[in-house]
Amino acid sequence: MTAMTVAVVGAGPSGTRAVEVLVRAGLRPVWVEEAPATGGRIYQRPPAGTTRSPRDLYGTEGAKAEAIHAAGDRLRAASDWRPGTLAWNIRPGVLDTFRAGRHETVAFDRAILCTGAMERIVPVPGWTLPGVFTLGAAQIALKAQGVAIGSRVAFIGTGPLLWLTATQYLKAGAAVALVLDTTPLRTKARAAAGLLADPATFAKGLALVARLHLAGVRVIEGGTPVALEGTDAVEAVRVRDRRGREHRIACDAVGLGFGLKPESQLADLAGVPFRFEAIERNWVPERDRAGRTPVAGLYLAGDGAGIAGADAAELAGARAAWAVLEDAGAALDAAEIARLDRALARLPRVRAALERAFPYPSALAARTPDATIVCRCEAITAGELRAAARASHVTGGAAEVNRAKAFTRVGMGRCQGRVCGPPAAEILADALGCDVAAVGRLRGQPPVKPIPILAEAAE
Amino acid sequence: MTAQVYDAAVVGGGLVGSAIAWGLTRQGLAVALLDEGDVAFRASRGNFALVWVQGKGDGQPAYTRWTRFSAAEWPRLRDALGEATGIETELHQPGGVHLCFSDAEIEERLALLERLRQGAGNHGYEYRLIQGSELADMLPGIGPKVIGATWTPYDGHVNSLKLLHALHRAFVSAGGRYLPNARIAAATARPHDFRLGTPSGEILASRVVLAAGLGNRALAPLFGLAAPVVPNKGQVLVTERARQILPLPTTFIRQTGEGTIMLGDSKEDAGFDLSQSPDVMATIAARAVASFPWLADLNIVRAWSALRVMSADGFPIYEQSRTCPGAFVANCHSGVTLAAAHAFALAPMIAEGELDPMLAPFTAARFDVPAAA
Numbered sequence: 001m002t003a004m005t006v007a008v009v010g011a012g013p014s015g016t017r018a019v020e021v022l023v024r025a026g027l028r029p030v031w032v033e034e035a036p037a038t039g040g041r042i043y044q045r046p047p048a049g050t051t052r053s054p055r056d057l058y059g060t061e062g063a064k065a066e067a068i069h070a071a072g073d074r075l076r077a078a079s080d081w082r083p084g085t086l087a088w089n090i091r092p093g094v095l096d097t098f099r100a101g102r103h104e105t106v107a108f109d110r111a112i113l114c115t116g117a118m119e120r121i122v123p124v125p126g127w128t129l130p131g132v133f134t135l136g137a138a139q140i141a142l143k144a145q146g147v148a149i150g151s152r153v154a155f156i157g158t159g160p161l162l163w164l165t166a167t168q169y170l171k172a173g174a175a176v177a178l179v180l181d182t183t184p185l186r187t188k189a190r191a192a193a194g195l196l197a198d199p200a201t202f203a204k205g206l207a208l209v210a211r212l213h214l215a216g217v218r219v220i221e222g223g224t225p226v227a228l229e230g231t232d233a234v235e236a237v238r239v240r241d242r243r244g245r246e247h248r249i250a251c252d253a254v255g256l257g258f259g260l261k262p263e264s265q266l267a268d269l270a271g272v273p274f275r276f277e278a279i280e281r282n283w284v285p286e287r288d289r290a291g292r293t294p295v296a297g298l299y300l301a302g303d304g305a306g307i308a309g310a311d312a313a314e315l316a317g318a319r320a321a322w323a324v325l326e327d328a329g330a331a332l333d334a335a336e337i338a339r340l341d342r343a344l345a346r347l348p349r350v351r352a353a354l355e356r357a358f359p360y361p362s363a364l365a366a367r368t369p370d371a372t373i374v375c376r377c378e379a380i381t382a383g384e385l386r387a388a389a390r391a392s393h394v395t396g397g398a399a400e401v402n403r404a405k406a407f408t409r410v411g412m413g414r415c416q417g418r419v420c421g422p423p424a425a426e427i428l429a430d431a432l433g434c435d436v437a438a439v440g441r442l443r444g445q446p447p448v449k450p451i452p453i454l455a456e457a458a459e
Numbered sequence: 460m461t462a463q464v465y466d467a468a469v470v471g472g473g474l475v476g477s478a479i480a481w482g483l484t485r486q487g488l489a490v491a492l493l494d495e496g497d498v499a500f501r502a503s504r505g506n507f508a509l510v511w512v513q514g515k516g517d518g519q520p521a522y523t524r525w526t527r528f529s530a531a532e533w534p535r536l537r538d539a540l541g542e543a544t545g546i547e548t549e550l551h552q553p554g555g556v557h558l559c560f561s562d563a564e565i566e567e568r569l570a571l572l573e574r575l576r577q578g579a580g581n582h583g584y585e586y587r588l589i590q591g592s593e594l595a596d597m598l599p600g601i602g603p604k605v606i607g608a609t610w611t612p613y614d615g616h617v618n619s620l621k622l623l624h625a626l627h628r629a630f631v632s633a634g635g636r637y638l639p640n641a642r643i644a645a646a647t648a649r650p651h652d653f654r655l656g657t658p659s660g661e662i663l664a665s666r667v668v669l670a671a672g673l674g675n676r677a678l679a680p681l682f683g684l685a686a687p688v689v690p691n692k693g694q695v696l697v698t699e700r701a702r703q704i705l706p707l708p709t710t711f712i713r714q715t716g717e718g719t720i721m722l723g724d725s726k727e728d729a730g731f732d733l734s735q736s737p738d739v740m741a742t743i744a745a746r747a748v749a750s751f752p753w754l755a756d757l758n759i760v761r762a763w764s765a766l767r768v769m770s771a772d773g774f775p776i777y778e779q780s781r782t783c784p785g786a787f788v789a790n791c792h793s794g795v796t797l798a799a800a801h802a803f804a805l806a807p808m809i810a811e812g813e814l815d816p817m818l819a820p821f822t823a824a825r826f827d828v829p830a831a832a
Contacts, residue, residue: 378717391628
């Protein structure tokens with residue numbers, strides 16, 4: 001068993017806890033991380049020399065961030081730690097990676113993919129203007145670089161990250177011009193019963209909202225973004241409130257985001273089947289409660305396996321590592337596994353309530369105006385996607401996103417559909433009058449992210 | 460479910476089947492095109508999109524002629540598809556080059572092209588070796604390791620995704636019936652009387668054309684035919700967009716209309732090759748950077764592999780069933796290049812009920828192993 005090589009991809013909360021369990025069992029896993037340090041996106045570390053405390057950087061999550069960082073620091077030496085390394089492809093038993101200008105293959109017996117999440121956008125007219133960032137990017141600018149995206153920022157979208165980021169900006173001294181949540185208050189209120197299963201999180205959420213109100217920030221719940229306006233950069237946002245009244249609010253930056261989606265490309269390339277998770281409105285890779293996938297030797301944990309948040313990711317990472325040990329016939333800590341299983345079993349209810357509280361505004365995405373660009377890499381508009389949907393009616397083909405990709409080039413550019421995939425699917429499904437699950441998902445192709453053609457390759 | 464009756468049923472909605480099906484509708488036939496699910500990785504969506512003549516047909520002059528004919532007919536195909544559908548297939552036929560890195564390679568290449576010229580007889584076969592400053596002028600940024608290139612005037616490239624889309628559209632607007640998810644579950648074959656069981660009902664037709672690529676292998680025997688083809692994995696890498704810089708395609712590198720640069724391990728002229736190295740991508744990248752060092756500054760954004768449909772000698776298979784006349788098989792690995800020949804020449808032959816003797820060298824009988832004495 002000691003000869004077994006386990007690869008862990010990702011050093012966020014799930015990857016860190018997975019490595020911790022493996023190291024404690026006497027293994028030396030290969031630990032691959034795209035960022036230079038452990039912590040993941042949620043606990044992304046500030047640059048060296050920063051003076052802001054964890055409490056300032058991570059708010060109520062400061063203690064958790066410190067714990068994950070401490071574990072990461074301890075585990076680097078006990079593992080084959082490979083920071084700054086992009087795992088851009090996976091084949092049976094092999095990861096293809098790119099690190100410091102070199103391609104390297106990493107052979108493994110078993111792999112745990114802890115690839116995290118990224119944001120979903122709605123292509124609001126003007127979203128491609130300079131000055132428009134995703135909420136996560138706005139947050140990382142603050143956490144990792146200590147800068148704000150603007151001096152007067154409008155936050156538009158839905159989900160906990162909307163409120164969290166706006167509050168963090170407020171706290172950092174930025175002017176918050178607007179917080180617009182596309183979800184009406186009553187939808188959130190209806191979901192509150194479910195959220196009460198996790199009173200601490202619920203209380204934290206209420207505190208965020210209260211703080212923004214107290215600071216006199218303009219807050220619109222149940223509103224609709226109409227357009228982000230500006231000539232060379234964003235200068236104002238035009239929005240409608242719940243009653244349909246239109247407002248134009250000046251700003252010099254926008255944070256835009258509508259919930260999260262799993263970064264599941266490696267699981268896709270490995271051949272893990274996917275299913276549509278209706279509440280989350282995401283395609284998620286199949287795995288059992290312990291993280292085992294139908295692909296032998298491949299395990300998933302954290303948000304990359306379905307959005308569940310950082311606390312759940314820590315549990316899932318540890319649990320997947322135990323599944324690896326169990327499948328390899330190693331000694332197990334039955335009590336610890338039972339504790340993890342119990343904790344994981346409580347999560348779906350809270351998660352479902354959160355998703356119901358902040359649903360992806362699919363109707364807004366589906367109504368993206370014809371002239372608005374959906375796929376910015378290839379400059380494909382919503383109108384072109386609708387035309388492709390009509391064309392596939394002509395050929396009688398069951399319309400489907402990969403077919404739309406072949407017809408229009410949507411998702412063929414640098415992002416490979418990671419950004420434009422969800423809204424493109426909503427637009428197609430709406431144009432075809434079918435459920436979004438019926439149009440499928442863009443299948444992954446390597447590389448997961450762009451990689452250079454190497455100069456060394458010329459030798 | 461009542462059976463649907465057609466003059467012809469074409470099995471396979473890729474480039475080969477779609478071109479034939481469209482060609483048959485142009486002959487006035489009522490045609491059903493039976494496609495499997497729209498699988499993104501089918502060969503027709505994974506190819507390198509060359510319209511390529513150079514180097515093809517060594518040992519089989521009939522293949523050189525067939526390929527030359529199709530390349531020459533391609534402008535007519537582009538015009539007809541554009542007229543029928545409004546889709547621009549982006550044909551560019553400025554000629555094509557094959558890059559050589561050593562004197563031995565040049566010698567070998569020139570010998571091949573000379574054999575092809577002789578095989579072409581009085582059809583002629585123009586080719587030229589280009590070197591030095593002429594090569595540098597022709598291909599900006601060519602690397603010093605490239606010591607020469609062979610050029611033929613017949614070659615070019617297209618947007619093959621648009622070609623497939625246009626063929627489907629043209630077929631449907633000409634009255635053809637496109638049936639997706641119509642995998643053949645059962646088939647009965649009698650001369651000029653075919654019944655195909657599909658999930659969308661039974662199809663009756665007096666002609667059936669098997670154009671299902673690798674799927675032909677299993678289907679052909681049901682109709683008294685043979686399709687001994689095997690998969691041959693091809694890999695393609697695509698870079699991010701760059702300004703238009705490559706004026707003409709090479710066997711392994713071409714720039715698309717969008718500006719992306721496609722790098723492949725094209726086996727267009729290599730015949731049968733089953734080698735599959737995990738380092739294929741690195742090999743492709745290395746050759747590309749050796750050819751054009753400036754490529755090293757670009758990122759790869761996408762890569763895919765697709766399965767070529769290869770016969771043992773690399774040439775197509777076209778044949779009518781002897782036991783069940785009316786059933787035809789069509790297999791090739793150059794669905795883009797041969798699209799014009801399939802639509803404008805092969806389809807009329809099938810409509811007539813007889814393949815022209817020019818296609819006689821392409822029967823599957825050539826693969827039969829003579830019984831041991």
